[in-house]
Every structure is written in C-alpha cells, then in structure tokens.
Amino acid sequence: MYKRVLLKISGEALAAGRGFGIDAIFVSRVASEIVQLANNGSQVAVVVGGGNFFRGVAEQAIHMDRVAADHMGMLSTVINAIAMQDAIEKLGIQCRVMSAIEMHEVAEPYIRRRAIRHLEKGRVVIFGAGTGNPYFSTDTAAALRAMEIRADVLLKATSVEGIFSADPKKDPDATMFQTITYMDIIKMGLRVMDTSAVSLCNDNNMPMVIFSMREEGNIVRVVSGEKLGTLVTS
Template identity: 75%
Template sequence: MYKRVVLKLSGEALAAGRGFGVDVDRIHEVAHEVAEVRSLGVEVTIVVGGGNFFRGVAEQAKDMDRVSADHMGMLATVINALAIQDAIEKQGVQCRVMSAIEMNQVCEPYIRRRAIRHLEKGRVVIFAAGTGNPYFSTDTAASLRAMEIKADVLLKATKVEGIYDADPVLIKDAVKFEQITYMEILRLGLKVMDTTAVSLCKDNNLPMVIFNMNEPGNIRRVVMGERVGSLVTS
C-alpha cells in the first residue's frame, strides 16, 4: 500500500515498560519487524524520541534553561538511534543514522538528497536529533522529514490501539476513531501529536496512521493496507 514510510517511535517504547534506558529484547523485536517490512520492498525511515533518557519538558528539566534541556533531549535520541541501527544491522539490513546535529565520528549529518539516495539503495535511514532546533518535538521532526523525503505516510507507533476521544487507560468506555481528520484533532484538542506536527501534516495532505506498537506484526499490517489503528487524513 505504501512505498516509502516514516515510522515514529517514542523513546519510552524502546524502554519496554522499564521507564528508563533501552530494553535489548524490545529493540531487536522492533528491528525484526522493520527488516520484515524492508524485505517487502518498502523504503523505511525511522524518527525516534529520547524520552527514555531525557525529555526537555519533563519534571527533571523544570529548573533548566529550555534550550539546554532540549539539546540534551536531542542527544538522547542519538543514543536510541544508534541502538536501533545496531539491531537492524544484526538482521542483515543496511542502516544509516543521520543526525540534525553534526557529530561526524558517530553518524552522518542529515542531508536530504543523501537520505533519499540511501533509501533508493535499500538502506533503512534513522533520523536522529529531532529537527536540530529547540522548542520542536520529535513528532514535528517526523512530520518535517516525511515532507522532505516525500513519504507516502507517517506511521506513529503508540501503546494504545489508535486515537480515542479520551485516554483509554483512564477511561474504559473511551471511543476509538477508525478515521479522523486533522482539523477534528485540532478542534477536539486530542493529544495525538503536538499541534505543530498536526498542522504540518494537514497543510501538506500527508496521511498518518496511529497504531499499537506492542502488537507484533502491526507495522507489516499497516504497510500492507490492513485497517489497523486510526487513519488521519486532511
């Protein structure tokens, strides 16, 4: 169904419930699914968060300068990106980490045309360090990179089945949206992604699928066109 995708992973997803750090088994599960999707001929890019190490707007950063805190969060995403790269390469798939903050000894700088070339050569590309700018989340980075590389869809992996009208963890009878528009998300104030990311997708007609990452095989199902999670369109 989709030829080129951007997969947005949260840092917490890589911690697998432990709250902090990287769960090796979880990383390899994700890498296996990514390799499986890549074997279908789909060009895969990944944007990863850093909340399992540091988040610029978290309680631990409340007394810090916001710019410094956000830069720490960006560096945390690079740690996660390198961990995912290692796991994907152990699956026999070539992978490149491209960072919005230059650190040449560790990974490549983000250059749009080079990223597209990597995809054309069959490599998985991981975009690290967000947008490289403070005050912008990794959700916004995922939306931005999706536009730049002309992705067909943005896949946001979460711990719930899709988009609900209330938090399904707290409210048992929360209603799930099978399909919803970006305007409805903004109007209802749903905490799917930050408003900058939602607006960017809306303005550029980029579809987005919110799905449960904890269900094995879901990435493949979404890419194959099965109705998994919630579809967001303009």
C-alpha cells in the same frame, strides 16, 4: 500498500515499560519488523524519540534552561538511533543514522538528497536529534522528515490502539476513531501529537496512521494495508 514510509517510535516505547533505558529484546523485535519491510521492498525511514533518557519538558528539567534541556533531549534520540541501527544491521540490512546535529564520528549529517538516495538503495535511514532546533518535538521532526523525503505515509507507533475520544486508561467509555481529520484533532483538543506537527501534516496532505506496537507484527500489517489503528487525513 506503501512504498516509502516514515515510522515514528517514541523513546518511552524503546524502554518497553521500564521507564528508563533501552530494552534490547524489544528493540530487536522492532528491528526485525523493519528488516521484514525492507526485504518486502518498502523504503523505511525512522524517527526515534528520546524520552527513555531525557525530555526537555520533563520534571527532571524543570529548573534548566529550555534550550539546554532540549539539546540534551536531542542527544538522547541519537543514543536510541545508534541502538536501533545496530539491531537492524545484525539482521543483514544496511542502516544509516543521520543526525540534525553534526557528530561525524557516530552519524552522518542530515542531508535530504543523501537520505533519499540511501532509501533508494534499500538502506534503512534513522533520523536522530529531532530537527536540530529547541522547542520542536520529535513529533514535529517526524512530520517534517516525512514530507522532505516524500513519504507515502507517516506511521506513529504508540502504546494504545489508535486515537480515542478520551484517555482510554481513565475513561472506560472512550471510543476509538477509525478515521479522523487533522482539523478534528485540533478542534477536539485530542493529545495525539504536537499541534505544530498536526498543522504541518494537514497543510501538506500527509496521511498518518496511529496504531499500537504492543502486538508483534503490527508494523508490517499496517504497511501491507491491513486496517489497524486510526487513519488521519486532511
């Protein structure tokens, strides 16, 4: 259904419940789904978070300068990007890591036209280091990169099935939305992603699907058009 997609994966997801570090088995599972998409003809870009190592707004950074803490968080995303790249290339698909912070020995610098060219050649592209700027989350980076590469859809893989009216872990009466608008997310104060990312997607008519990645195969199902999770539109 979607020719070019941008997949946002949180760092916490890569830890697979461990809280810290990388679960190699889980990373391999996600990599196999990405490779399956590439083999099916989809162009796949990925933005990874870094919360499994360090987050600039976490308690561990409470006494740190925000800019320094955010830079540490950006470097954490590059660690995850390299791990994902290794897992994908072991399955036979070429993959490029592009970093918003220049580190030539381990990643290419992010250049929009080069990223699009990689996608056109069938390579998977992983964007690391967020936007390269402090005070912006990887959610905002995912929204920005999705629009820069002209993705058909932004996919956000989470630990829950979609967007709920309340936290389903705390409120048993919470109901899941099949579809919702970005403005409704803002009005209802739903903590789906950063407000800046929501506004960016809304202003540029970028559709987004939020779905659970707990079940194996869900990434492929969403891209193929199966109705999973919550569809967010302008």
